[in-house]
Amino acid sequence: MSTEVRVPTLGESVTEATVATWFKKPGDSVAVDEMLCELETDKVTVEVPSPVAGTLSEIVAGEGQSVGVDALLAMIAEGAAAAKPAEAPKPAAANGATGGGGSVDVMVPTLGESVTEATVSTWFKKEGDSVAADEMLCELETDKVSVEVPAPAAGVLTSILAKEGETVQAGGKLGVLAAGGAAAAPVAKPEAAPAAAAAPASTGAKDVENAPSANKMMAEKGLTPDRVQGTGRDGRIMKEDVARALAAGQAAAKTAEPAQMPRAPVPAEDAAREERVKMTRLRQTIARRLKDAQNTAAMLTTYNEVDMSAVMALRNEYKDLFEKKHGVKLGFMSFFVKACCHALKEIPEVNAEIDGTDVVYKNFVHMGVAVGTPSGLVVPVLRDADQMSFAAIEKKIAELGVRARDGKLSMAEMQGGTFTISNGGVYGSLMSSPILNPPQSGILGMHKIQDRPIAVGGQVVIRPMMYLALSYDHRIVDGKGAVTFLVRVKEALEDPRRLLMDL
Incomplete structure (x- = not known):
């Protein structure tokens, strides 16, 4: 049985988008809600999750192609192949759970229309803590609202993969629960650190592909990527980023210098009494x-x-x-x-x-x-x-x-x-x-x-x-x-x- 993957609602007054990036290729196994591709409109970036578990059998709209609302993007074949991604983590889960019922991933929930990332604001639990089903684990902060993340099952929080202050993507993994007894916690803790450390390393090694329309605009305007501040996923440069850089022009550089000037003469005794706090995403x-x-x-x-x-x-x-x-x-x-x-x-x-x-x-x-x-x-x-x-x-x-x-x-x-x-x-x-x-x-x-x-x-x-x-x-x-x-x-x-x- 095959399932169609179609372009979701893109927002008020937005009728078309450009396929920016495919995260999967034909033949890859996908899980339910796993991100398949990223669409770019003239206003926002929209991630398209998989509606079912199965195998990506066909990509209909390739990268750089323009698509309308509800247009066909790809086909997914439902079947036994869908079990492969779910089975891959089992050895690690078995080591952490020590027979306590397996591991359960704590995922970033749906953040809302046009919202693709959030910042981990507060963890209410620490590694090794026992949690009940639906007990609040952490709070995420988007540029609009705060989102609480409940425990998907009762068990022990064996690892926290996204620490406080880190930015996470919609559908990303926040942590791992060992479903069942508390005996899993001591064994899982040594595994957690390498896993968490591996995430940023892999992110850094991956080449970030800018949005197709952004590349086109930069080429037309003679602008190099190093002069544009990307706000898309993993620092990806979007079309609106290029437009913002062009509008700012040399004025941005001129205004940046005076902004930094007052910082030089601050005496050491005054600097010691200052407090620097990172602006929240909402601010x-x-x-x-x-x-x-x-x-x-x-x-x-x-x-x-x-x-x-x-x-x-x-x-x-x-x-x-x-x-x-x-x-x-x-x-x-x-x-x-x-x-x-x-x-x-x-x-x-x-x-x-x-x-x-x-x-x-x-x-x-x-x-x-x-x-x-x-x-x-x-x-x-x-x-x-x-x-x-x-x-x-x-x-x-x-x-x-x-x-x-x-x-x-x-x-x-x-x-x-x-x-x-x-x-x-x-x-x-x-x-x-x-x-x-x-x-x-x-x-x-x-x-x-x-x-x-x-x-x-x-x-x-x-x-x-x-x-x-x-x-x-x-x-x-x-x-x-x-x-x-x-x-x-x-x-x-x-x-x-x-x-x-x-x-």
């Missing part, structure tokens, strides 16, 4: 994306202020009834989400994005809500927020907020946003200019509510006021549209009845 991604947003978009910010009296009065009047009926507190965020959804219908370009030379208008609102966590800023998404009630919005925001702080957000919960709201007011910010969350074209910044004197009907009165800031991509949103959007948000908040009347 590196935040830094890169925010800088890319500044470099790519024609970003501009417009400001206004809103009198929060009406919203605060409405909230105070109904908050007890609201909580009693819906089981969640009525906050300010639901009013802002509703007001933004209302304004986005009138000014659709703020809810759109640029894709090459096209403008993609979204006939829906997936509202991103920026949440500060101990490890950095994340933006979970309220999908179809324009169709949600006040209660549904408050419940979803509360749920996503807890999951964000606990590092439990999935990739799906942070993808696909069309507009973002950031509330710096919870930290006391009175005024700021938020940075766009690419590829979105607009982000609304909320701020602290502060009593201020304003003129109403020729009289000076004290009102609870909030500054609003809308940062937008001027390539797609004109000043008139941005100002109108912010005015519509202001009008809806100062008179919430307008939301009911769709005015």
Whole structure:
């Protein structure tokens, strides 16, 4: 019986990819979920796992070939040959387990769409420790979320192959468990060190093949690989790496020198009191994306202020009834989400994005809500927020907020946003200019509510006021549209009845 291997879903708005590397050749035995090949899109690298155990009988799409979504990549013949890879480790497992039931590999779980690698953050167990089935062994950190890895079986952790701080690939091996009794631990420990040491040695000996499209672009632009920093697997140079190097040009070298200048004159006594900590993957991604947003978009910010009296009065009047009926507190965020959804219908370009030379208008609102966590800023998404009630919005925001702080957000919960709201007011910010969350074209910044004197009907009165800031991509949103959007948000908040009347 033969099984087809097809191109998986490549992500939003991505319809084709290039076959970058085949890790197997026809005739090779493969296990379930073992990586067969790597596809490269213009945005990400996608690894294709084997859907079944068997033998790779045919490769239909060779390296460098372009393929569409669901295109046929290869054929796998299911059968007895699949047992070969599984049987190969048995002698080593038998030595380690000493008859205790064999060994079980601890593998890197699926990390999410477009995520191919992670960093081992923390091991909760050490070699020789007994573990129960589903007990947490370690925690991995990707550039988006933290992933806990449970024990696949009860037994003894005989070896840790990926130490804390090491980078591992999706589907890679983290460690080995001896299923059964604790007697396996002392025997397995001497074997663990050579095995772990062998992994980096083999990686270093392997030649890294750059992505085909990257090689083509470097050849066209006269760029040598040593001038490009690869971000793909094992340092592989991707197409976007070449584009980034070309865009940076000589400016990157010039800015690098001043960055290092201040380090020279630091006195020894001061250096001894400094602490150098490696940036987490999440923080590196935040830094890169925010800088890319500044470099790519024609970003501009417009400001206004809103009198929060009406919203605060409405909230105070109904908050007890609201909580009693819906089981969640009525906050300010639901009013802002509703007001933004209302304004986005009138000014659709703020809810759109640029894709090459096209403008993609979204006939829906997936509202991103920026949440500060101990490890950095994340933006979970309220999908179809324009169709949600006040209660549904408050419940979803509360749920996503807890999951964000606990590092439990999935990739799906942070993808696909069309507009973002950031509330710096919870930290006391009175005024700021938020940075766009690419590829979105607009982000609304909320701020602290502060009593201020304003003129109403020729009289000076004290009102609870909030500054609003809308940062937008001027390539797609004109000043008139941005100002109108912010005015519509202001009008809806100062008179919430307008939301009911769709005015």
